Amino acid sequence: xxxxxxxxxxxxxxxxxxxxxxxxxxxxxxxxxxxxxxxxxxxxxxxxxxxxxxxxxxxxxxxxxxxxxxxxxxxxxxxxxxxxxxxxxxxxxxxxxxxxxxxxxxxxxxxxx
Amino acid sequence: xxxxxxxxxxxxxxxxxxxxxxxxxxxxxxxxxxxxxxxxxxxxxxxxxxxxxxxxxxxxxxxxxxxxxxxxxxxxxxxxxxxxxxxxxxxxxxxxxxxxxxxxxxxxxxxxxxxxxxxxxx
Numbered sequence: 001x002x003x004x005x006x007x008x009x010x011x012x013x014x015x016x017x018x019x020x021x022x023x024x025x026x027x028x029x030x031x032x033x034x035x036x037x038x039x040x041x042x043x044x045x046x047x048x049x050x051x052x053x054x055x056x057x058x059x060x061x062x063x064x065x066x067x068x069x070x071x072x073x074x075x076x077x078x079x080x081x082x083x084x085x086x087x088x089x090x091x092x093x094x095x096x097x098x099x100x101x102x103x104x105x106x107x108x109x110x111x112x113x
Numbered sequence: 114x115x116x117x118x119x120x121x122x123x124x125x126x127x128x129x130x131x132x133x134x135x136x137x138x139x140x141x142x143x144x145x146x147x148x149x150x151x152x153x154x155x156x157x158x159x160x161x162x163x164x165x166x167x168x169x170x171x172x173x174x175x176x177x178x179x180x181x182x183x184x185x186x187x188x189x190x191x192x193x194x195x196x197x198x199x200x201x202x203x204x205x206x207x208x209x210x211x212x213x214x215x216x217x218x219x220x221x222x223x224x225x226x227x228x229x230x231x232x233x234x235x
Contacts, residue, residue, distance in 0.1 A: 042222075044158075049208055049226065049227060050208075050222070050225055052213075055213075093158055097214075097219045101172065102160045102220050102221070104157055104158040104159070105157070106157045
């Protein structure tokens, strides 16, 4: 199995400030033939199911605010919230789909400082 | 509007069985791979099982292999998860989720149900 490890486990950021979440995979999730990274990011607010934010490491899904961005390649990835809003309080998960048996990171809780 | 609605959760004793259902609407159900993902209380997401559009191809996580069976009835637009030999470690909210990759080759989940809570306890 591909193990996904996120850091930090939690972070507190002031409103309007940048939040950065890291995700590391135990092996590359970059498919060399397509040059695509098989990584997604989800947001889960309290009491709700997860919501898909980003696919292919950096492609925002329709309707996702542009303050959310994804970057990285190979084994190291980052989700950045450029200007944290109150509605962004949530747990964020990365997920690899390089292996057709998907695995998730343990989650990063984002709170307001 | 795409909707996924789980049902069938509840309290079951260790060693018992339960069947979850997920009623789908708002899309052509038979075109999509479907998955079950669970979340233990206060914990992260864990992929459990998947099934292709016609129900022929299925796969389970190792931790549920031989105990859980995923199936679907495309005439009823419904996904199922039959869970047998349940243990306390199976206690979780179980989500059904639609795979947005029509091929199943790059599974990520664009729609999720609200979840069904399964509690395994004596």
